[in-house]
Amino acid sequence: MDNSSALMRFLHVLPPEFAHKLTLTALRCGIGPAQNADADLSLSLFGKKARNPLGLSGGADKAAEALEGWARMGFGLVEAGTVTLKPRTGNAAPRCWRFSEQSSIVNWLGMPSGGVGPFIANLRAFQDKPERNQLILGASLASPDGKPEELTRLAEECSPLVDYLTLNISNPNVVYRSDANSSPETITADQIKACKSGAGSKPVLLKLGPTKDPAILRKRVETALAAGAAGFVATNTLSCADRGLVEGLSIEWPQQDGKPVGGYSGPHLLSLSCWMVQEIRVLVGENVPIIGVGGVQSGGDALRLLEAGANAIQVYTGLIYKGPVLIREILSALKTYNNLQRPCLTAKAHGLHKTM
Numbered sequence: 552m553d554n555s556s557a558l559m560r561f562l563h564v565l566p567p568e569f570a571h572k573l574t575l576t577a578l579r580c581g582i583g584p585a586q587n588a589d590a591d592l593s594l595s596l597f598g599k600k601a602r603n604p605l606g607l608s609g610g611a612d613k614a615a616e617a618l619e620g621w622a623r624m625g626f627g628l629v630e631a632g633t634v635t636l637k638p639r640t641g642n643a644a645p646r647c648w649r650f651s652e653q654s655s656i657v658n659w660l661g662m663p664s665g666g667v668g669p670f671i672a673n674l675r676a677f678q679d680k681p682e683r684n685q686l687i688l689g690a691s692l693a694s695p696d697g698k699p700e701e702l703t704r705l706a707e708e709c710s711p712l713v714d715y716l717t718l719n720i721s722n723p724n725v726v727y728r729s730d731a732n733s734s735p736e737t738i739t740a741d742q743i744k745a746c747k748s749g750a751g752s753k754p755v756l757l758k759l760g761p762t763k764d765p766a767i768l769r770k771r772v773e774t775a776l777a778a779g780a781a782g783f784v785a786t787n788t789l790s791c792a793d794r795g796l797v798e799g800l801s802i803e804w805p806q807q808d809g810k811p812v813g814g815y816s817g818p819h820l821l822s823l824s825c826w827m828v829q830e831i832r833v834l835v836g837e838n839v840p841i842i843g844v845g846g847v848q849s850g851g852d853a854l855r856l857l858e859a860g861a862n863a864i865q866v867y868t869g870l871i872y873k874g875p876v877l878i879r880e881i882l883s884a885l886k887t888y889n890n891l892q893r894p895c896l897t898a899k900a901h902g903l904h905k906t907m
């Protein structure tokens with residue numbers, strides 16, 4: 552057994568949230584594997600150069616506390632957050648479950664957040680570090696209370712310190728409060744506009760939740776673009792109610808008060824995230840950035856999402872199960888793919904070597 556798999560086995564003996572905290576602490580203290588940048592994989596997104604299209608997805612570093620560590624591990628993109636304006640505790644434990652045989656997670660965290668104060672303090676402290684230039688850095692924002700003014704404040708505070716913002720209104724663990732008289736489209740449009748009004752020149756992306764309905768997806772995408780969204784992240788976790796959207800998922804869904812709770816993440820999401828990215832790419836054309844996320848747990852999975860039309864991909868659950876090995880695996884797959892099929896990539900206008 553190598554050091555990395557011994558470490559993963561140790562972490563998996565611990566309760567999931569504790570293991571996660573320990574990982575963040577280690578990364579903050581400079582403990583963790585280092586991966587050299589590979590110039591061949593560099594891309595330009597949101598007007599900035601990143602060394603590769605592999606990203607860490609929202610939720611893995613909610614307080615932006617280990618950014619140097621993620622850069623050191625080899626990521627080219629990190630989406631910090633989701634952060635809310637005021638601190639929130641989230642749901643009571645237990646609220647995160649591993650399904651190790653399926654390399655999957657169900658989380659019912661309920662968007663815990665330390666609030667924007669510590670978040671931007673961490674972002675600020677990162678600005679002068681050499682690793683800042685290696686990353687495309689995003690901030691994921693939310694207002695579970697559905698208050699547009701909170702989103703504007705969040706965007707104002709974060710935008711000078713990041714390269715893009717993501718609006719997260721697709722977390723299945725949060726009951727987003729909203730005006731009962733407004734349609735979902737109006738709420739989405741209002742929230743995007745609120746983010747944009749505080750974002751200055753920084754692009755605002757919309758993180759979508761799972762769907763396999765082309766008409767619903769089209770409406771969401773068109774609404775978002777009309778409200779000024781600059782791109783999309785697809786997809787967020789899957790609620791129990793939507794489990795029929797994926798094939799072969801056979802977990803015993805966690806319950807609270809007799810009801811299934813939480814959002815699923817893991818390999819069963821991959822076909823869905825690929826489908827969504829492909830559909831969105833057709834709808835928006837080649838110049839709107841799409842970040843693909845959901846179910847990537849190998850180099851081949853990453854290539855599938857890029858082939859579906861993503862400019863960049865993100866991982867979270869795969870990292871929980873495979874650790875830094877996954878990063879190495881994906882980066883080497885990307886390298887092979889690039890070297891072998893560069894013309895195909897550019898011909899398909901997936902954007903890896905294009906400036907958005």
Ligand SMILES: Cc1cc2nc3c(=O)[nH]c(=O)nc-3n(C[C@H](O)[C@H](O)[C@H](O)COP(=O)(O)O)c2cc1C
Nearest residue numbers: 608609610633658786787816817845846866867868
């Ligand atoms: C424990 C956990 C917490 C998450 N928290 C967030 C979050 O705060 N914001 C967000 O946009 N997505 C969050 N996500 C969703 C991930 O960003 C991602 O969209 C999803 O897990 C699918 O990707 P994966 O299969 O690679 O994990 C969370 C996922 C997990 C497993």
